[in-house]
Amino acid sequence: MKHLPGPDFPTGGIVVGASGIREAYATGRGSITVRGRVHIEEYRKERFAIVVTEIPYLVNKARLVERIAELVRERKLEGVADLRDESDRSGVRVVIELRRDVDPEVILNRLYRFTPLQTTFGVNMVALVGGRPELLDLRGVLQAFLAFREEVVRRRTAFELAKARERANVLAGLAVAVANIDAVIRIIRESPDPSTARERLCARDWPATEIVDLLRLVEPGFGEGRKRPTCRLDERQAQAILDLRLQRLTALERGKIHAELEELGRKIAEYLAILRSREKLLEVVERELLAVREKFADPRRTRIDLEASTETSEEDLIQREDVVVTVTHRGYIKRVPLDTYRAQRRGGRGRSAVSTREDDFVTRLFVANTHTPVLFFTSAGRVYKLKVHELPEGRPGTRGRPLVNLLPALSPGETVSAILVLPEDEERWGELDAVFATARGRVRRNDLSDFVHVPSTGKIAMGLEPGDRLVGVAVCDEGQDVLLASRHGLAIRFPVASLRVFRSRGAGGVTGMDLQEGDEVVSLSILRHVEATPEEREEYIRIQNAKRRAAGENGEGVEVPPMRVLTPERFAELERLEEFVLTVTEKGYGKRTSSYEYRITNRGGQGVVNVDVTGRNGFVAAVFPVAEADHVMLVTDRGRTIRIAAGEIRIVGRRTQGVRLVALDEGERVVSAARLEESENGED
Structure with missing residues (x-):
C-alpha cells in the first residue's frame, strides 16, 4: 500500500x-x-x-x-x-x-x-x-507484468540485433569494395549484365588486410591465424556494391561507412550482452520504467481516505429533527414535528396535539429528536429498542398507530409495561442503571449499557417465573431510592445502592418486597434519596401538617408547633427536596402523601402501610410521584376517564383512606391511573 x-x-x-x-x-x-x-x-x-x-x-x-x-x-x-x-x-x-x-x-x-x-x-x-x-x-500481476516486459525487451533486442547485423553485413561488403575499388570497377565494366557482375563479385576472394578490424566488429575473430586474410561477398553485399553511388567512393564517405560500421558493432555487442544476461535485461526494463515515470509523473489526482467508510445506516439518511412523541392509554403512539406543535400553540388556545377516543388519553408525551433511542419493556420481560424516527409520523388530530404493531413477536395478552427515553450518546448509558420490578415483588438492577444492542425482534430483559409479570422499569442511579407499592396497601422504600448490579439479563432478580398471600406489586417508583433522621422527618411532617390545617377552612386557632430539632435552613432544605406520592384505589379514592412518610428500610421486608385498604376504598390501583402542577387521569373498567388536578388532591398521612376522587357507579372500579405530562395540562 x-x-x-x-x-x-x-x-x-x-x-x-x-x-x-x-x-x-x-x-x-x-x-x-x-x-x-x-x-x-x-x-x-x-x-x-x-x-x-x-x-x-x-x-x-x-x-x-x-x-x-x-x-x-x-x-x-x-x-x-x-x-x-x-x-x-x-x-x-x-x-x-x-x-x-x-x-x-x-x-x-x-x-x-x-x-x-x-x-x-x-x-x-x-x-x-x-x-x-x-x-x-x-x-x-507484478510478476506477470515483469515477465511480459522481459519478453518485450528480449524480442525487441533480438529484432534490433538482426537489423544491426543485416546493416553491418552490407556495410562490411561496401568496406571490402572501397578497399579493392579498382578490381571491383574492372569486374563491373567487364561484366555483360548486373547478374553476371554480381556472380563475379561473389566468386572472388577479396583481400581484407586493411579492413580486418572493421570486419571483426561484425564477425568477432575474423582473420585470426592468417597473414593475409580474405573474405567473400554474399549476394546482398554484392547487390549493395552494384547499387553504390560513385559519390560514396570519396574519402569523406568512406569515413562515414567506417564510423557507421563501428557504431553498429558497438550496438551488436550491447544487444548480445542484453540477450546473454538477465541482469542486464532487467536493467533495461528498469531504465524504461523510470523513463515512463519521469514522462508521466504528474501529481496524484484521486485521494484515498483510509478513515472513511462506505457503510451508512438508515439513521445516517434521517434528518435530525425535534419531534413530539405521544403515547396514549390504549397504546397508540405517534410523532409530530416540534415546529408543527409549537405553531399550534402560538396566538391563542390552539388545538389538541392528539385526537383520541373518549376512553383514551395521552399518558406519555416527550420531546426528542429523530435519532433518540427508546426502550420498550413488556409484561413478559422482553425489551425492544426503536429510534424515534422509526415511530409512525402523524399529524395533530390523528391517533397514531398501535404500539404493539411496532413490536414483533408479542404474545397474546403481552403489554408494554414501561417506556424509557434515553440519551442519544449510548456511551453515556454506562453511567445509568435500570431497576426492574415484578408483580411478585422481585427486583433487579442492571447496567443500562446491557440494552445498547437489542435485535429487531427484541430480547429477554428479565427472567420471570411462571405466572409472574413485569410491572415497571425505571432509570436510576445510586443516589436514589426504590419505592414498591402493593395492591393490598403496603409500600416499601429502599436505596438503589442496596441492589447489586446483575450481569445476566436472564436472571430473575432478588426479593424486593415480601408479599402476603394474594398480594402483588402494582407500581415501581424512583424517589430522591434524602438523608434525614427520624426526629427530623417527624418534626418536619408535624409542622407541615399543622400549616395545612391552619391554612384550611377550619384552621382558625390551629397552632404551628415550634422547631426543636430543625433549623430554618434545614427545614427549607427538606421542603425543597420533598416529593409527594399519589395513591389511587379501585373505588375511586386517593391521597397524596409526603415522601418523608416512607422510611428507608432494607429490601425484602413487608413494608409499611401506604393506605388503609377497606371495603370503602377497595384495593390499590396505582401509586406514583406527582408534582403540584401535574394532572392525573383515571380510567375505569367501563371506559370512563376522569381528569383531576394533582394539586387538588388532599395531602394526608400513610395510614389513612384518602378522599373521594371520582364517583363510581355500582360495580364500577378504577383500573389504572396515569400522570399527564406537563405539556398536556394546559392549552395545546
Whole structure:
C-alpha cells in the first residue's frame, strides 16, 4: 500500500477506505468505491451549501445534476433550496444550497446513496500466464507484468540485433569494395549484365588486410591465424556494391561507412550482452520504467481516505429533527414535528396535539429528536429498542398507530409495561442503571449499557417465573431510592445502592418486597434519596401538617408547633427536596402523601402501610410521584376517564383512606391511573 496505494482516476475524486483495495490486491477481485470531492460552505448565516468540485470517473456531470433534481422533485431529497451548475473552464462546481436547519451531512449521505456522486468500480485482475488467462493477486500481476516486459525487451533486442547485423553485413561488403575499388570497377565494366557482375563479385576472394578490424566488429575473430586474410561477398553485399553511388567512393564517405560500421558493432555487442544476461535485461526494463515515470509523473489526482467508510445506516439518511412523541392509554403512539406543535400553540388556545377516543388519553408525551433511542419493556420481560424516527409520523388530530404493531413477536395478552427515553450518546448509558420490578415483588438492577444492542425482534430483559409479570422499569442511579407499592396497601422504600448490579439479563432478580398471600406489586417508583433522621422527618411532617390545617377552612386557632430539632435552613432544605406520592384505589379514592412518610428500610421486608385498604376504598390501583402542577387521569373498567388536578388532591398521612376522587357507579372500579405530562395540562 505504500508503493501502490490504489487507483488514480483522471477526474480525481476520493477512494473510500482501503478494504476494497486490499481485497483486490489479495485476491484479484474486489470493488473500489469512489466519491466525488465535496465541501460544505456557509453561504449565509446558519445556511449551508454542498459544493461538488470533482466527480467520479466516467460519471456524466449533467446526468448527476439531473438525478439530484429528480430526487428533489420526488421528495426523496428534502431540504434542498437551490441547485446550480457553476462549472467553467477552471473546473467542476455544482452547488446544492440547503434550507435552514438542515443537516448537510444527512443530505450528503443521501447523495452518496441515491446518486452517482458515489460510484463503485469492480476490480478483476486477469493476465495471460503461459498463454492462458488467470486471476492473479497483486504479487502475481507484478510478476506477470515483469515477465511480459522481459519478453518485450528480449524480442525487441533480438529484432534490433538482426537489423544491426543485416546493416553491418552490407556495410562490411561496401568496406571490402572501397578497399579493392579498382578490381571491383574492372569486374563491373567487364561484366555483360548486373547478374553476371554480381556472380563475379561473389566468386572472388577479396583481400581484407586493411579492413580486418572493421570486419571483426561484425564477425568477432575474423582473420585470426592468417597473414593475409580474405573474405567473400554474399549476394546482398554484392547487390549493395552494384547499387553504390560513385559519390560514396570519396574519402569523406568512406569515413562515414567506417564510423557507421563501428557504431553498429558497438550496438551488436550491447544487444548480445542484453540477450546473454538477465541482469542486464532487467536493467533495461528498469531504465524504461523510470523513463515512463519521469514522462508521466504528474501529481496524484484521486485521494484515498483510509478513515472513511462506505457503510451508512438508515439513521445516517434521517434528518435530525425535534419531534413530539405521544403515547396514549390504549397504546397508540405517534410523532409530530416540534415546529408543527409549537405553531399550534402560538396566538391563542390552539388545538389538541392528539385526537383520541373518549376512553383514551395521552399518558406519555416527550420531546426528542429523530435519532433518540427508546426502550420498550413488556409484561413478559422482553425489551425492544426503536429510534424515534422509526415511530409512525402523524399529524395533530390523528391517533397514531398501535404500539404493539411496532413490536414483533408479542404474545397474546403481552403489554408494554414501561417506556424509557434515553440519551442519544449510548456511551453515556454506562453511567445509568435500570431497576426492574415484578408483580411478585422481585427486583433487579442492571447496567443500562446491557440494552445498547437489542435485535429487531427484541430480547429477554428479565427472567420471570411462571405466572409472574413485569410491572415497571425505571432509570436510576445510586443516589436514589426504590419505592414498591402493593395492591393490598403496603409500600416499601429502599436505596438503589442496596441492589447489586446483575450481569445476566436472564436472571430473575432478588426479593424486593415480601408479599402476603394474594398480594402483588402494582407500581415501581424512583424517589430522591434524602438523608434525614427520624426526629427530623417527624418534626418536619408535624409542622407541615399543622400549616395545612391552619391554612384550611377550619384552621382558625390551629397552632404551628415550634422547631426543636430543625433549623430554618434545614427545614427549607427538606421542603425543597420533598416529593409527594399519589395513591389511587379501585373505588375511586386517593391521597397524596409526603415522601418523608416512607422510611428507608432494607429490601425484602413487608413494608409499611401506604393506605388503609377497606371495603370503602377497595384495593390499590396505582401509586406514583406527582408534582403540584401535574394532572392525573383515571380510567375505569367501563371506559370512563376522569381528569383531576394533582394539586387538588388532599395531602394526608400513610395510614389513612384518602378522599373521594371520582364517583363510581355500582360495580364500577378504577383500573389504572396515569400522570399527564406537563405539556398536556394546559392549552395545546
